[in-house]
Amino acid sequence: MSAQVSTAISEQPEQLLFEKLNTLLSKYLNSAHIDQVYQAYRYGAKHHQGQFRKTGEAYICHPLAVAISLAKMRMDVHGIMAAILHDLIEDTDVSKQEILELFGEDVAELVDGVTKLTQLNCKTQAEAQAENVRKMCLAMAKDMRVIMVKLGDRLHNMQTLGVMRPDKKRRIAKETLDIYTPIANRLGMNNIRHQLESLCFEAMHPMRYRILKNAVKKARGNRNEIVATITNSLKTRLHQEHVSCDVQGREKYLYSIYKKMLAKKLSFSDIFDVYAFRIHCDNVDTCYRVLGIVHNLFKPIPGKFKDYIALPKANGYQSLHTIVIGPYGVPLEIQIRTHQMHRMSESGIAAHWLYKSDDEEHFNSKYRANEWVRDLLEIQKTAGNSLEFIDNLKIDLFPQEIFVFTPQGNIVKLPRNSSVVDFAYAVHTDIGNSCVSARIDKRLAPLQAKLGNGVTVEVIRATWARPNPLWLNYVVTTKARAGIRSYLKHFKQQEAISLGRRLLEKELQDIGKSLEDISESMQNQLLIAINLASTDELYEEIGLGNKMPFLIAKQLNQADVSASLKLEDTEIRKETPLAIKGSEGMVVTIAKCCRPIPGDPIVGYFNPGKGIVVHHHECRNSTNERKKTTDWLEVEWSNDTTGEYPTEIRLELLNQPGTLATIVSTISKLESNIENINIAEQDGRVSVDYITLTVKDRLHLANIMRQLKKLFIVLKITRTRG
Structure with missing residues (x-):
């Protein structure tokens, strides 16, 4: 930082925050860029002057805290400047045009993308919030840094929730848990996600949070001893095999413990028996070798191994996961990944700025994020309103994935319980619009068939086919739902x-x-x-x-x-x-x-x-x-009526073996399909049946009834009309 900047800094809280920011920036930005950030800080401080947060601190402290969060991820200079200026349009009289003239188009667009819509004609707060998220997602499509600034903003807001009313705390925490933590997860930014989840848990359930935190503290002494023993066992065996790796025992997050207790109805002691370890290797080959060493040291639990290296998650996460039985009969979760994969798992899309390089992992992460945002754009174009869009977004943010193959061997990721229709729309909207059935592993299957992990799906199309409203009852992906609607x-x-x-x-x-x-x-x-x-x-x-x-x-x-x-x-x-x-x-x-x-x-x-x-x-x-x-x-x-129409007939039949089969066979021979059979009354001699069948017209129905009347088993036949 230049001498001019240094002399301007005194010991006010906001200036101490800027010094902290400056220290972080000096590790990866040059002095010219730091001067630009300082100019943005001076401009923001000037226009926020006289504004204070409910905590009592000067308002400029909030944008600086957001900038510090992004600086820890090594965000570029324009992203840092946008973080410092992100509340100006909303909370001061500064316009987007002024920011554009002073700091350039890049910064102005980022600030505008983060800015909430303040003049919305929305009837409810839910609609206003939905419209804000919709606008933010559109801005994300132009520049992914928008969501990173927004996540930094939300993180600091959650960290300073203490002074708010309990009901407002719960509302903000629920909104964060519903929208922002899943977005952070979808973009692979696990570090921010875990922080947000812990803060939301504390705000929504303060008593549960406190009890669980104290329980963790009490159990920590005994747990640390177990973790140290297992860590030493792993390190010793890896050293014996001449494999160089980092081994870390990690503490499960409070929120993940709480979620598991709720989902599986377990007590704290049962949950805490699952210990987690991470092994960081130099390359992918070593990861698979370490897996073999771990399975030789501890017995693996069948069905509990997942290979996210060969089949990465949608957010780019890669790792080998296995659960084994440890030395005390305790289940151990062990994650094996490369150092690069670990950085990606913590920072996700942010790793693009965190470690500037052109390697394939960074490229794939950014490509997946951009692909997801493109899907969001397609969804928002077809959504009827903001609330429908937000519902679609929530569905999209909580997938449990399966991997399905095309006949050419390409992998398609889908949420669990996806149908053939979901797969068809995932491949291409035109294929979804014209699908009639499919072959799953070369066997014919209907459109509503649920897909399993690893199956190969071939969609059968027809030029006359079109989407059916009934498909909405069983599709699970937002892309399919939006395409059908x-x-x-x-x-x-x-x-x-x-x-x-x-x-x-x-x-x-x-x-x-x-x-x-x-x-x-x-x-x-x-x-x-x-x-x-x-x-x-x-x-x-x-x-x-x-x-x-x-x-x-x-x-x-x-x-x-x-x-x-x-x-x-x-x-x-x-x-x-x-x-x-x-x-x-x-x-x-x-x-x-x-x-x-x-x-x-x-x-x-x-x-x-x-x-x-x-x-x-x-x-x-x-x-x-x-x-x-x-x-x-x-x-x-009309004289040129086409198609087949359902109608219902009432039959009184002799109740004897083979009667129904004879009726069905006769109707089938007369080019009619049976839609439903209902046996209304039955005794030892007579059965009263109602049959819904399809006919072309009255002549067709009359012919069917005439042929049925000839059967000795038919005592009486009439057409019903409701």
Whole structure:
């Protein structure tokens, strides 16, 4: 640091903090960069002057503490400057433009990325927080240093929670535990994660924290003796094998002890029997050799070995994990990794700045982090709102991973309980949108099949296939969920527009008009009057049942639109039935209460937001509600109806062996599928069965019923209608 900087520092708390920061920076930054940091400090101190934190210290102490956390990770000069200036836009009258002019675009963008949104039109605090996290994730996509500054900021806020009300402490701690610690974990920054988890545990459960901490202290004496004995055993054996490694016994974190006690319903004494050791080697080959030595020294527990070197975690973590039985019959967890892997496990993405190098491990860590952020971007584009995005983010942050192979041998990482659909979307969105089934280890499997570790999956696609809303019931990855929702939303919108146009054209035909007869100015007047932006929006509203097509037709036909808006819903109109083809998709649904099929007399009901529900003309639901003329629509089956439709028949059968098999075989021969069989009544002689089957139309159903009637086992057959 220059002489000018040195003389300016006196012994105020904030200046002592800057001296500490300066000491850390001088180990890896040159004097010109340190001077830049000092200028940022002077500027921040000037604008935060007169502001104090609830702890009573000058506000500038907080940004300096954040900068110190990042300096310990050897953050670059712009990251350190952004840490010092990160609260200026939010808490002072300084603008992003001023920071840009004084300190450059890099620093200004970082500060803006960390800044919270202060003028949000959010109804709840949850929405505001969700929007903040969403903005931060978008900023992360531009520069990963944003999240590092934010994590440093959150760490110091958690360290100074003591002066706050208990309820506010718990709220901030829960938010940290829900969002920030998983993000730190996802980016491999375990050092910060463990600190945050311990602070959150203390804030949320102060009594439990205190009791557990005291219990650890009491047990520590005996434990240290055990750890020392085991450490010496490991060192001695490694020395005998002429292997040079560092051996460390480590104390489990309080929060991890607490989580294990909760999850497994164990007492403290049971948890504390698991001792943890780390062995740091020079290279990967030595790691595997050490594993063999450890397994010769202590007996391994079957099924408790994990190789994260060959198959790294999503955050880049690499290590060999094994649990063995130690000298006192105590389970020991032993982690074996290289020195480089250990640095990566502590700092994660921060290792890119911590140890500047181009080696493969650093590159892979940064690549994985950027890949994850790109996925977040894709998710946020399709999320309906901030709260949906935050739910997706939480799902993505808590995966227990499995590794699945493509037919080409590529590895795809997925959360546990992932289905074939999750795998398909993980490979590519287009593959997910067009998948119909799969081969798991060369055996055919349905889309909902759960994937196991190490299986090979080949997705079977079809050009006609499209996502099914039912997939949302069993997919677990955010990418799959977001892809399905996005497709269905767009698809339903297009269907609604098409149906809405048809409905409006039908109503206009009833009054001797067509859409071509309506002038553009008249259409625009109507759109303004009903507060819609385009004709497509109007068609969509009609197709979804939110606007009555006959009223819109009347309004378009009137010379004075404002007068026509006063038309009552009860106005009588001439009916021309709308033709139903059966292929309209999600905006026309067949009622399950009466199950109409082509050839039946039908009526349509407007279901707001969903479209038209088609009922049988004699359905009890339709008969009771037909007085609401504005909600009902005259419809008829089109001559070119396609598809198969479910219907239900009631059978009284002789109760004897083979009866059901004969019925099923007969129906199958007549090109119909059985969806459900329900045996309603049964005695020694007669069985009453309800069978749901698919038919093309009334003629198809009549033929099936005629053929079944010929069977001597069928006493009576009728079609049910709800």
